[in-house]
Amino acid sequence: MTARIIDGKKLAETIKQNLAERINALKEKNIIPGLTVILVGDDPASQVYVRNKANTFTKLGLNSSVEQYPASLSEEALCNRIRELNNDPSVHGILVQLPLPANLDANKVIETISPEKDVDGFHISNAGALMTGRPLFIPCTPYGVMKMLESENVELRGAEAVVIGASNIVGKPMALLLQKAGATVTICNSKTKDLAAHTRRADVLVVATGRPEMITGDMIKPGAIVIDVGINRGSDGKLKGDVEFSSAKEVAGAITPVPGGVGPMTIVMLLVNTIEAAERKL
Ligand SMILES: Nc1nc2c(c(=O)[nH]1)N[C@@H](CN(C=O)c1ccc(C(=O)N[C@@H](CCC(=O)O)C(=O)O)cc1)CN2
Ligand SMILES: [Mg+2]
Numbered sequence: 001m002t003a004r005i006i007d008g009k010k011l012a013e014t015i016k017q018n019l020a021e022r023i024n025a026l027k028e029k030n031i032i033p034g035l036t037v038i039l040v041g042d043d044p045a046s047q048v049y050v051r052n053k054a055n056t057f058t059k060l061g062l063n064s065s066v067e068q069y070p071a072s073l074s075e076e077a078l079c080n081r082i083r084e085l086n087n088d089p090s091v092h093g094i095l096v097q098l099p100l101p102a103n104l105d106a107n108k109v110i111e112t113i114s115p116e117k118d119v120d121g122f123h124i125s126n127a128g129a130l131m132t133g134r135p136l137f138i139p140c141t142p143y144g145v146m147k148m149l150e151s152e153n154v155e156l157r158g159a160e161a162v163v164i165g166a167s168n169i170v171g172k173p174m175a176l177l178l179q180k181a182g183a184t185v186t187i188c189n190s191k192t193k194d195l196a197a198h199t200r201r202a203d204v205l206v207v208a209t210g211r212p213e214m215i216t217g218d219m220i221k222p223g224a225i226v227i228d229v230g231i232n233r234g235s236d237g238k239l240k241g242d243v244e245f246s247s248a249k250e251v252a253g254a255i256t257p258v259p260g261g262v263g264p265m266t267i268v269m270l271l272v273n274t275i276e277a278a279e280r281k282l
Contacts, residue, residue, distance in 0.1 A: 001223070003249040006225075006257075006261060008262055008265045012267065015272070032278075033063065033092050033277070033278035034062065035095065038066075038067050038069070038097065040068075040096075041069075041100070041101045042070075054066050071103075082109070083112065086112075093117055096110060119273040121138055121173070130176055131176060139170070140273065143269040144262060144265025145177075145206060159204055161184065162198050163185065164189065164195070164199070164206070165188075165208035190209045199215060200221050204225045204227070208230065210230060210232070213240055213245075214243075217249075224251075228261060229241075231259070239258055245257065
């Protein structure tokens, strides 16, 4: 069997096109959704992601600005700038690109963002809202994964879903969303004993371990839906996922590629969240 490829780039384009009506309705009321992205330090990958986010907004005629600060920026100065943005009515979404330099407390910084403008959905009150089934903003990567599963008409009710990785930005919200959709969810990590025994039971397998090609075809249930959240740059400069694509595609029913899978969906869902933040101001 060769798996269907779940094309995140194509799906992200379709979602973007479908947003045009909502954007026009806002513009008719003189509201242009606006995002401010804060980047601290000079991590090269973060610079690419931030640029991609800003370009996506600009191409659709939305406002976006990127504020770049040196790694030496103090936590106080950063939090003061966020407070100013919280009070700026032209800014609907505020995003602090992660990871932050080690001298800054990411939790403290994120919790300075007004929850109504936290389009990443990382603020502790937005995490709590998601956990209690009343989300204000769904974190972009797991939100994008849910859209991919929806586009594949995956029946989640009663399905066995296994999520590998329990980060606040991917694994934990992912597990909550799958559970809410009716799946039986197991959360594993890279140290889980006999990981393959878990992954081989999964009808839906979401991998977010940060370990290149850790999941191989022999660990996958035939016909399973495999979602690879990993983005690892090899020494040859090529991107690799957390799943070994060549062996996995021979076993899975459908699989996301890297690049061109989950990554583009993360960016488009940021757009969705920012438009929603602007609509709430109507
Ligand atoms: N504040 C946030 N920080 C981070 C998030 C986030 O959602 N919010 N997620 C990741 C990084 N990220 C977005 O910020 C992100 C990473 C990768 C992609 C993407 O489109 N990748 C492409 C490949 C790009 C390349 O060539 O390097 C793909 O997979 O096709 C989008 C968003 C951590 N930080
Ligand atoms: Mg991808």
